[in-house]
Each structure stands twice: as C-alpha cells, then as structure tokens.
Amino acid sequence: MRIDVITIFPEYLAPLELSLIGKARRDGLVDLRIHQLRDFTHDRHRTVDDTPLGGGAGMVMKPEPWAEAFAAVLADGRAALGEDASPLVIFPNPAGEPFAQATAQDWSTRPWLVFACGRYEGIDERVYEHLADAGIEVALASLGDYVLNGGEVAVLAITEAVVRLVPGVVGNAASLVEESHSDGLLEYPLYTRPAAWTGPDGTVREVPEVLLSGNHARIAAWRAEQSLARTAERRPDLISCREGAQQHGAGDAP
Numbered sequence: 485m486r487i488d489v490i491t492i493f494p495e496y497l498a499p500l501e502l503s504l505i506g507k508a509r510r511d512g513l514v515d516l517r518i519h520q521l522r523d524f525t526h527d528r529h530r531t532v533d534d535t536p537l538g539g540g541a542g543m544v545m546k547p548e549p550w551a552e553a554f555a556a557v558l559a560d561g562r563a564a565l566g567e568d569a570s571p572l573v574i575f576p577n578p579a580g581e582p583f584a585q586a587t588a589q590d591w592s593t594r595p596w597l598v599f600a601c602g603r604y605e606g607i608d609e610r611v612y613e614h615l616a617d618a619g620i621e622v623a624l625a626s627l628g629d630y631v632l633n634g635g636e637v638a639v640l641a642i643t644e645a646v647v648r649l650v651p652g653v654v655g656n657a658a659s660l661v662e663e664s665h666s667d668g669l670l671e672y673p674l675y676t677r678p679a680a681w682t683g684p685d686g687t688v689r690e691v692p693e694v695l696l697s698g699n700h701a702r703i704a705a706w707r708a709e710q711s712l713a714r715t716a717e718r719r720p721d722l723i724s725c726r727e728g729a730q731q732h733g734a735g736d737a738p
C-alpha cells in the first residue's frame with residue numbers, strides 16, 4: 485500500500501516512523517511519503533493561506549499550492565504504481581463523515597491513499613471540485629464531534645487504524661478478530677495471571693471462575709454476554725445501530 489501525506493507540519497507525522505507502522509514501512513508493506521505543502525508555493529514567504537472572501541474570522545488555505553501538490557503527488561504515485569493508478573484522497577475534517585472501523589477495513593484494501601491536511605478554517609472549496617472533476621475519489625473524514633487544529637493528528641489516528649489491518653502488519657491476525665468494534669460491539673474484559681491478585685490495599689481480587697474452567701463454550705458465552713452488557717452501558721448507540729441493521733435484513737436467511 486502507498487500512502488502520501490501533504491501537510492505544512494511534516495514534523496507532526498514523525499511518530500509514523502515508530503512501532504508497528506515504522507516496522508511495516510521498513511518491511512516494505514507500506515510506502516509512506518510525507519510532502520511539505522509549502523514546497524508548492526512560489527513567493528518568498530511560501531504563503532499557503534489568505535483571508536476568507538466574503539469576510540469572517542481566520543484564514544483559508546489557497547487553492548494553487550494544493551493543486552500543484554496534488555499534481556506532483558499524482559505524477560509520482562503513477563510513476564510508481566502505473567499510469568492507470570488513482571488514489572483515494574482523504575481530507576481529515578470535523579465536518580466529514582465519521583471514520584469508523586468499517587471505514588478502516590475498506591481503506592486497508594486500497595492500494596493508494598493520499599491524506600491532505602488542512603489547517604486554519606479550511607481549504608478553498610474549489611480544490612475539492614477540481615479533484616472530483618479530474619475523476620479522483622475524495623473523502624472527508626471526521627474522528628468525532630470535536631475540533632482539532634488541523635488534520636495531522638487525525639492522519640496519525642486514521643493511518644494507524646488502517647495500516648494495522650493490512651495483511652502481514654499485525655503478526656497475529658487472530659488478535660484483530662476479537663477486538664472492540666470488529667463485530668460492532670465493545671471488547672469483553674481481559675485478565676491474565678495471577679488468578680488471585682492482592683492489590684496494594686490488601687484486597688484480593690479473583691479472576692472470574694469461568695475463565696479458569698477450560699470450558700471453551702462457556703467462556704465464549706460469558707465473553708459474548710460481557711461484550712453486550714458493556715456496550716449497552718457505555719455505547720447504547722451501537723446497540724440501536726445493530727437492531728436497525730437487523731430490522732433492515734442484514735441478518736436474514738436467504
């Protein structure tokens with residue numbers, strides 16, 4: 485998979501050298517390239533923003549550097565992946581569609597993602613029109629209902645969620661199956677040794693007996709029940725979502 489990131493703060497993306505994503509890059513599973521948007525300006529101050537037309541607070545990102553950056557990144561990617569290759573261009577944006585595990589699953593199968601990090605109040609609307617008219621698939625993605633200063637932190641989160649699903653990146657693929665959100669529910673509680681733990685306050689806390697029973701059917705049933713109870717408590721919205729999906733025939737027999 486190839487990933488390009490266009491940003492005015494390349495240093496913000498330094499953590500993509502570390503841990504699982506760093507290893508995936510070194511192993512050749514992900515070709516991740518970071519581009520400085522200011523390299524596509526032509527004035528002495530390397531200007532990427534201007535005041536909003538029509539008035540208003542803050543600044544808006546100018547279209548010209550973005551168009552030049554996309555042209556360069558598209559040419560570079562096509563030289564590597566083939567002239568017919570076309571990326572999914574993702575704009576992290578609090579006004580985007582919610583990014584969720586299903587989105588991560590989808591994007592992990594794409595050969596080429598381009599992240600475009602906006603700053604200030606946003607990017608001139610004509611940049612989106614220009615890409616769509618050029619036949620390029622565009623997505624606006626939001627991490628949740630709050631505002632960050634720019635797209636960079638969202639790119640860190642989205643890239644981590646996507647890249648760990650690329651085959652070969654997580655050593656034990658089974659660990660991706662039972663985690664939170666993989667089946668639309670939150671994960672069940674986890675325990676390890678010791679089976680009876682004496683905490684610093686002297687309280688002895690025991691692991692639920694069923695987990696020591698060796699009865700795999702009972703354990704699976706207990707975990708399913710815990711997942712459901714925990715989801716109902718913390719994320720009732722996910723339960724109504726599942727009921728909606730079932731009513732709409734998602735689980736129906738053929």
Ligand code: 6GU
Pocket residue numbers: 575576577578625626627628629630631632633634635638
């Ligand atoms: Cl993707 N970007 C920004 N700037 N703020 C956000 C966000 C994204 N998701 C939630 N807040």
